[in-house]
Amino acid sequence: MKRSRSKPLNQEMNLTNMIDVVFAILIVFIISAPLMSQGIKVDLPQAEAPTMEQEKLLKVSITKDAEVYIADMKVDLDGFGNIFKSLWDGEQAVVINSDEDVPYGFVIKVVTEVQKLGVKKLGFLTLAPKDKD
Secondary structure, three states, rough: OOOOOOOOOOOOOOOOHHHHHHHHHHHHHHHHHHHHHHOOOOOOEEEEEEEEEOOOEEEEEEEOOOEEEOOOOOOOOOOOHHHHHHOOOOEEEEEEEEEOOHHHHHHHHHHHHHHHHOOOOOEOOOOOOOOOO
């Protein structure tokens, strides 16, 4: 009896499907990563104002409990100047991000501290007013 020789097995692995799956997962992570960033919870007041370029901003946030944050780092008013100087490059615009329930006097204290340190470009973050139908 004669044995038939079968064709040699193809031992190469087809990676096309695996690469497609990896790229699909990578795209999901790239899209969802910015959505997962968390900041300080602040209820902004509503006002009409022009938008600022956000590429070079240093954000100072004030929560409704009168806690002050510089770029997501909690500070007290006594150490505000030293930490602010270490984070501010001298040219950046500074925006105040304050909860609408914070007393006006406390916001002015923070603004005064920022201005004492030599900030020339100062802005306030607000929400656009809701359209009433």
